Amino acid sequence: MPHAPITVHNLTMAYGDVVIQRDLNFTVNQGDIFIIMGGSGCGKSTLLRHMIGLKRPARGDVLFTGESFWQADEESQNRLMRRFGVLFQSGALWSSMTLSENVALPLHEYTDLHESQIQEIVSFKLALVGLAGFGDYYPSELSGGMQKRAGLARAMALDPDMLFFDEPSAGLDPISSRHLDDLILELRESLNTTVVMVTHELASIFAIGNNSVFLDAETKTMLATGHPKTLLAESPIPTVQNFLHRGEVLSTSH
Numbered sequence: 001m002p003h004a005p006i007t008v009h010n011l012t013m014a015y016g017d018v019v020i021q022r023d024l025n026f027t028v029n030q031g032d033i034f035i036i037m038g039g040s041g042c043g044k045s046t047l048l049r050h051m052i053g054l055k056r057p058a059r060g061d062v063l064f065t066g067e068s069f070w071q072a073d074e075e076s077q078n079r080l081m082r083r084f085g086v087l088f089q090s091g092a093l094w095s096s097m098t099l100s101e102n103v104a105l106p107l108h109e110y111t112d113l114h115e116s117q118i119q120e121i122v123s124f125k126l127a128l129v130g131l132a133g134f135g136d137y138y139p140s141e142l143s144g145g146m147q148k149r150a151g152l153a154r155a156m157a158l159d160p161d162m163l164f165f166d167e168p169s170a171g172l173d174p175i176s177s178r179h180l181d182d183l184i185l186e187l188r189e190s191l192n193t194t195v196v197m198v199t200h201e202l203a204s205i206f207a208i209g210n211n212s213v214f215l216d217a218e219t220k221t222m223l224a225t226g227h228p229k230t231l232l233a234e235s236p237i238p239t240v241q242n243f244l245h246r247g248e249v250l251s252t253s254h
């Protein structure tokens with residue numbers, strides 16, 4: 001059987017001596033929209049940071065198509081990281097650059113392509129996210145939803161196999177948030193990209209997620225993994241049921 005794109009194996013995460021989550025084991029399959037979910041402060045963003053090579057595990061590993069990330073040398077790690085596209089909560093576009101310049105940035109940094117080829121790719125990526133013709137705009141001239149889509153175009157600049165999103169719809173109104181969900185779904189359909197997404201928005205979780213892991217702050221480990229709708233229908237765990245019914249975990253609210 002071929003290796004899954006991402007396998008999290010016996011992962012324990014800590015800041016100093018403080019363990020955030022322990023013994024995480026789950027698999028992200030090709031083409032999944034995989035949701036990292038759980039109550040506030042349980043370690044969702046921290047898990048994402050471990051999966052994209054920004055934070056070293058206290059124990060355990062993350063494997064990409066069977067290849068260990070954390071036991072690999074720096075060169076192999078860089079090669080693996082080139083396969084990731086990342087969109088952080090803020091969108092993090094450079095405000096002094098136009099959309100085209102923002103999307104071109106990783107292409108200038110990581111490829112030897114000619115300027116004309118770069119411009120072609122930039123136009124294509126902006127069109128993919130519905131921003132054809134907006135290349136010369138500055139981020140501040142656009143709505144929040146458009147800025148997120150531009151961030152998505154930049155995350156896809158290098159044709160990543162895997163896209164990682166941290167709360168992509170944070171700060172968006174429900175309609176823009178829906179549009180962003182639809183776009184993520186569309187991109188997955190057309191490009192077969194594997195998507196890993198931190199979110200606590202129930203609407204997104206059920207609309208686009210087909211796999212997930214549920215982290216619990218109280219027990220400091222995962223309580224479930226699988227399709228969110230299956231967890232809703234079948235999980236016998238009250239914490240998981242509470243979350244999926246109301247979007248919050250009473251025992252960990254703070």
Ligand SMILES: Nc1ncnc2c1ncn2[C@@H]1O[C@H](COP(=O)(O)OP(=O)(O)OP(=O)(O)O)[C@@H](O)[C@H]1O
Binds near residue numbers: 020038045046047200
């Ligand atoms: N750099 C850091 N140093 C020390 N502790 C940290 C650091 N970053 C996060 N933490 C702690 O780790 C825990 C998990 O944080 P994290 O941001 O991963 O949770 P989260 O589930 O993404 O939270 P939220 O839903 O509120 O965004 C929290 O208790 C947080 O205070």
